[in-house]
Amino acid sequence: MAEQWTHWGGGWLPPQPPKPGVISLRPLKSGDILGGAFAALGRYGSRLVAAMLPGQLGALLLLAAAVGGALALGVRPVTVLVPAAALATLLTCALAATLTAAVLREAVLGRPAAVRTLLRAARPRLAAVLGTQLLVLAALAGPGAAVLAAGLPPLLAAATLPVALGLGVLFVLAPTAAAYEGLGPVAALRRSAGLVRGAWWRTFGITALAAVIAAGAAYAVQLPFAFAGALSLVPAIDGGLAHATFAALGGMVAQTLLLCFPQLAAGLVYVDRRIRREGLAAELTRESEAA
Template sequence: MTQDQGWGGGARDGGPPGGYGPYGGGGPLPYGGQPPYGGQPPPGWGPPPYGSGPPPGWGGWSRPRGPKPGVIPLSPLDLGEILGGAFSTLGRYWRQLLGIALAVFGVAFLLAGGALAMAYAVVGEHLSAVVDTGRSTPARADVQPLIIAFVVLWVVVTAVLLLATAVMQACCPAIVQEAVLGRPVRVGATLLRALSRVPAVLGTVLLSGLIMMIPVLLFITGIVSTMVTVVATGGWDPAGLLIPLAFAGALVLGPLAVWLWVLFSLAPAVVVIESRGPLAALRRSVELVRGSWWRICGISLLAFVIASVAGMALQQLFNVTRLFPGAFDTGEFGYEPTFGQIFVAVSGYLVLALVGQLVGQIFSTTFPQLVLGLLYIDQRIRKEDLAPALIAASASPAASPGGP
């Protein structure tokens, strides 16, 4: 693209003549002294008294809007446009999002189920001994392997779910990047790109998660120290002051943790779209959020609240479906129903409950990440004049693998 074909700050700033909205150069016209959509003003909009009037959609105080090749206009966004863009992304790309989420969480459930089956194969005899024993206190030789297996299983399941969440956090910015430009999304290509960025996304998630754990760790440390001191000394002084101090420390560090969490909230989008490492992504997120902390905090919290309420509503919808008569009709039960009848009835309810849980989890996981991805785009439009580059990218026939 030559200099005269691009969209920038005007010829005197190293960009093309004319420009786009408030970002370009140009003649003596409103909103920064340039025509809104190119080097020439729209037909009928001359010098004062403005010919036949302003162009359609331009009121007395309305701001110029950019072109909209995808889910958002390519100009600074307000709250409605960000939330509307997230819902539009869900509406346009729900098949891709659902396919990716089913693949990711399906594999996660298979891995968790495999870990559970392996744990049962290892300690099943000890579990049977503890359950079937007639003694009030099970033998230590049977309880200890169960505790170890439970801890290992909990760690494995937590790691699997964390990995699945990281994959979704990597997929959502990749989909947002294409949705902003109005381009199609392929499930296989998106998954391959997301998997290549999962280690960096995991690094950002773990680093920001450690920050959120500071108040909790302080509280736990205070409680444990108090209990150890009380047991050792047999009294509450001076150990009794540790619990109030722990609470005070949590109250002081809690807002600090929230402040840092908002500063780092755009890091996953930076990792995927700009292909940066964890530490560089955190620094980049701080740079983008600085000056707009309250706005990003409010929109992010609203997105998480909407996702939580919608996820619970979807789960309740499936729960209500189970209450309809005949939803799982297995025939008339006798006084002594067979095991097969009971299994079919219970398994139907369990499958529907799992489906409702999965649908709610998909929405509550994807919607906030879509909003954060749009906030990342919005901050770059506001701070770095990304709109001209997006306009040029939307006009190109193929997507750039490295992002805008």
């Protein structure tokens, strides 16, 4: 197909790349990635919050059941609360990564996505994403754990932190690869390492900045909920219950921001790397035109 040029303002400009969704289908700058993550969050954020809600409520029920079981058995609650909290956190993180990958495809192509659609797309990939995240955690904690298991001074375990950071960035795209491409955990780690190779520092900078932004936004989101609860803006609810209710709601929204925004940024890094190395832009263009 012959290349088309357009006349604008008295000059001739090359054709602009298509932009069916939150990003233009071309190699992305860092600002494009963060801007696209903000745009995706603005467009699909409410549906992400709603889709995350069942998992967050399930995590709370798991913690409540663990504490209740411990009290019934006469066991100190903290002995079961810590592993239950770790399990709940892992499941919530896996759900957030899987839902974010489902949003990513729709956001890049500019298609609508209902909550039911996101949950339906996430369900079959949840186990693979969870397995991927567990492998990443094992890789990050492995060197330090090996040092401690050998009985060496804890200071040497701290010296392995640069290794953990290096591996963490190398595997940061693995959850997206597992969900987006339907890969298994080991294949997803290999895929991420292959895509990040040659762009480690850029990937680190973008994902670290996204995490900092998400932490600030999550804190800011919690404040109005806390104030609403403290002022008991719902007269039908007593003060203590109102405070707890609003705090829980604020915590759920903040958790969605904290987990999903960095994952959206990482997902767009994944798209950018595939555009640069594999010609993904042409495939996405064909898919958007066929819709």
